[in-house]
Amino acid sequence: MGYIGNRPADSYTSFAVQHFTTSATTTYSLDNPVANENEIALFINNVRQEPGSSYAYTASGTTLTLSAATSASDTMYCVFIGKAVQTVTPASGSVTNDMLAGSIANAKLANSSITLNGSAVSLGGSATTATTNGITEADQWRMTANKASSGDINANLERVDTTGGGYLGSGMTESSGIFTFPDTGIWLVIANQLSDNLVRLSTYTTTDGTTFTVACNIRCDSSTQSGSSFFMFDVTNTSTHKVKFTYDSGSGTLYGSTSVNQTHFTFIRIGDT
Secondary structure (H helix, E strand, O other): OOOOOOOOOOOEEEEEEEEEOOOOOOEEEEEEEEOOHHHOEEEEOOEEOOEOOOOOEEEEEEEEEEOOOOOOOOOEEEEEEEEEEEEOOOOOOOOOHHHOOOOOOHHHOOOOEEEEOOEEEEEEOOEEEEOOOOOOEEEEEEEOOOEOOEEEOOOOEEEOOOOOOOOEOOOOEEEOOEEEOOOOEEEEEEEEEEEEEEEEEEEEEEOOOOOOEEEEEEEEEEEEEEEEEEEEEEEOOOOOOEEEEEEEEOOOEEOOOOOOOOOEEEEEEEEOO
């Protein structure tokens, strides 16, 4: 809608109210000047009074004159209906979720805790730390050379570095074929093998750091084949819960490469323990 003059300020509007300390008098001072008595609504003992010189009161400037004196036991207040007080601050409890549009800047959030999707989030300083059940760690390693015979895969291992590849979080660490997890949680361990003839690839886990037991395996028994195994490992202690891979080959070859994923291993933290 068009208008003439300065653009009105966006603001919230309410009416000013003044409460009086009554005594046996007919004259009181107003907090805000008015043109006449019609710009205020006067209440005595919660009963609205009729304005005018022939009625209950008159007003001019900051002077309020009653037609009859009040007593100390009376209550009296007025509402300045001719003077709307504007503020850019909404009344307490007046802003609802439906009134919010877009996101709230981090700087506007207090240094306290809020709940985000059922999880506690700590706010403070320039960093926000969230504890969630989402994926925070994911890593992928591969065997870089062919293997025959049998034994642990304890050499020729590398983190996948093919162009465009990457990992999430701190990533796994490996020493002599034994993989250590960066965080506790439920981990999905995926083993993928590419081989020919009779080859079995097994996933072994330990919960004491010493004794490994087989968790799952893959077996290929004909000309060049591939296969995958999946194991969900509950890692409650990163010092003792570890994983390694072994292979058994009768007359076949387990394939590896430094440029493409052939025999490779994927580690994904899928949630809290």
